Amino acid sequence: MSDHDHDHDDENVDRRGFLRMASLGLVSAMAGGFGLPGIAIGQTAGVKPKTLVKVFMRGGADGLHLFPPVGDAAYYTVRPNANIKPPLGSDAGSAIRLSSRFGLNPNLQPLMEIWNAGRLAIAMSTHFAEGNRSHFDCQRWIEQGNRLDSVHDGVFNRYLASRAASHPLSGLSAGSASLAASLRGSLGVPSVDSADGFKLQNNDLCSGTGCADNLLTTELRKIVNSAAPGENATRRLTRTSQKVMLEASDLVSTAAAGYTGSTGTYAYSTSSLGKGLKLVAQLLKGNVPVQVAAVDWNNSWDTHENLLRPGQDPISQTNSFQAGLTRGAQDLVAFYRDLGPLINDVVVIVGSEFGRTVKENGSFGTDHGNGGAWFAFGGPTTGGIYGEFGSLNPADNQLLRGNYLPVVMNYKDIVAEVMIRHLGMNENLVSTLFQGHTFTNYRMFTRSVTA
Numbered sequence: 001m002s003d004h005d006h007d008h009d010d011e012n013v014d015r016r017g018f019l020r021m022a023s024l025g026l027v028s029a030m031a032g033g034f035g036l037p038g039i040a041i042g043q044t045a046g047v048k049p050k051t052l053v054k055v056f057m058r059g060g061a062d063g064l065h066l067f068p069p070v071g072d073a074a075y076y077t078v079r080p081n082a083n084i085k086p087p088l089g090s091d092a093g094s095a096i097r098l099s100s101r102f103g104l105n106p107n108l109q110p111l112m113e114i115w116n117a118g119r120l121a122i123a124m125s126t127h128f129a130e131g132n133r134s135h136f137d138c139q140r141w142i143e144q145g146n147r148l149d150s151v152h153d154g155v156f157n158r159y160l161a162s163r164a165a166s167h168p169l170s171g172l173s174a175g176s177a178s179l180a181a182s183l184r185g186s187l188g189v190p191s192v193d194s195a196d197g198f199k200l201q202n203n204d205l206c207s208g209t210g211c212a213d214n215l216l217t218t219e220l221r222k223i224v225n226s227a228a229p230g231e232n233a234t235r236r237l238t239r240t241s242q243k244v245m246l247e248a249s250d251l252v253s254t255a256a257a258g259y260t261g262s263t264g265t266y267a268y269s270t271s272s273l274g275k276g277l278k279l280v281a282q283l284l285k286g287n288v289p290v291q292v293a294a295v296d297w298n299n300s301w302d303t304h305e306n307l308l309r310p311g312q313d314p315i316s317q318t319n320s321f322q323a324g325l326t327r328g329a330q331d332l333v334a335f336y337r338d339l340g341p342l343i344n345d346v347v348v349i350v351g352s353e354f355g356r357t358v359k360e361n362g363s364f365g366t367d368h369g370n371g372g373a374w375f376a377f378g379g380p381t382t383g384g385i386y387g388e389f390g391s392l393n394p395a396d397n398q399l400l401r402g403n404y405l406p407v408v409m410n411y412k413d414i415v416a417e418v419m420i421r422h423l424g425m426n427e428n429l430v431s432t433l434f435q436g437h438t439f440t441n442y443r444m445f446t447r448s449v450t451a
Helices: 003-021 073-078 106-116 135-144 155-162 215-224 233-257 272-285 320-345 411-421 427-433
Strands: 051-057 120-127 171-174 292-296 346-352 372-377 384-386
Touching (some): 051 272, 051 411, 106 120, 106 320, 120 411, 155 171, 155 292, 155 427, 171 272, 272 292, 272 320, 320 372, 346 411, 372 411, 411 427
Parallel strands (some): 051 346, 171 292
Antiparallel strands (some): 120 372
8 A cells, every 4th residue: 555545544534533523513604615626516427316314203202192093992091181082073173084093183284285195104103122111222222223232333324334425414413413323423424403503704704795705714725735744643633624524514505505495384493303304405405415314303202291181272382392293293394395306205204212101190191101103204105004003991901011002013124114115225234234133024115206
């Protein structure tokens, strides 16, 4: 190996090392682009990018509240107060009928647009056999793809590494400055809060309207391209980190500048979910080949108290939790509409670390449970109800310990099917990404979409 080759390899190692340590909670508002070598907006000619967006409802979302089993009389027995009424025609506070057994929480009504298009799949009782009822444990194990203490890299980071993903935005956490654990690991992945959440500028180094002449970025580019003979590792790492920052910020800035949103009824909210989905839409509509994006839907999902109090209107938007359901559903549909035909190339999976207890507790809430509802739309998603559980009547002995939904579907199989069917991953990689797991195909993603 020549000295030149050795230096090149060191720089690649440094670049990965920097990104492994640093989460880029930034988006540039710099004027113009600087066209760093090897970085370009767009995908390889003739190759159509596919994207997976994983939305995490952190806190243990109550699937029986999101998709109430209104056709099971026992539901109203075990939840005499914290229940959603069965479909009752003009009653806006009752469930919206999905099937003879299940309804949709009325606060999630915007999702009916996707359901009616046959593109919303709901997995009613999803968890994993080795899971427990700890927020910390289950979130970590889901994002790692296993519960092995020897594995620390996130499942999506390992996936991107297996694909030798080299684009600076092949994966990202969107809508937050914190990097999702599923994307942490040996491959550098940034986190980006929003398209206007960071300005890489210093007022003392600006001139022109809106800092049109940004001397800070000019100087940073000079440093990036000023490799000194025999420079030490610290200087090389500093140059590399600056280059990565400029690359990522330029890509996001350029995509955002050319973005035109949809003119539909729903606008993105300023929540982590709204910001994250809008950012992903901006990048995809700007032809940035995002393969995996992680977004959080923060809505106080840990509903130990007052899920619904006696006599409370379930669609009262003065209740922050119920209002958060409405806002989140609108954000998801805003994304669905915003992408237009691009939704054929994007699958959105929404899931939580576990569900809630079947029975309401003494505080009109529900406690940490087992199986919980996951749902998905876009790409080859085949709409319908999957993973149905048995009777909610404890006397029928179809519940775990009389109060927990069983694991009918494993989240690993839902994620793996998307990665195989949609992203084109080899099925043999499933047992590597989810160590020792044998894949079960639930056929949730078999819809034919326009190429």
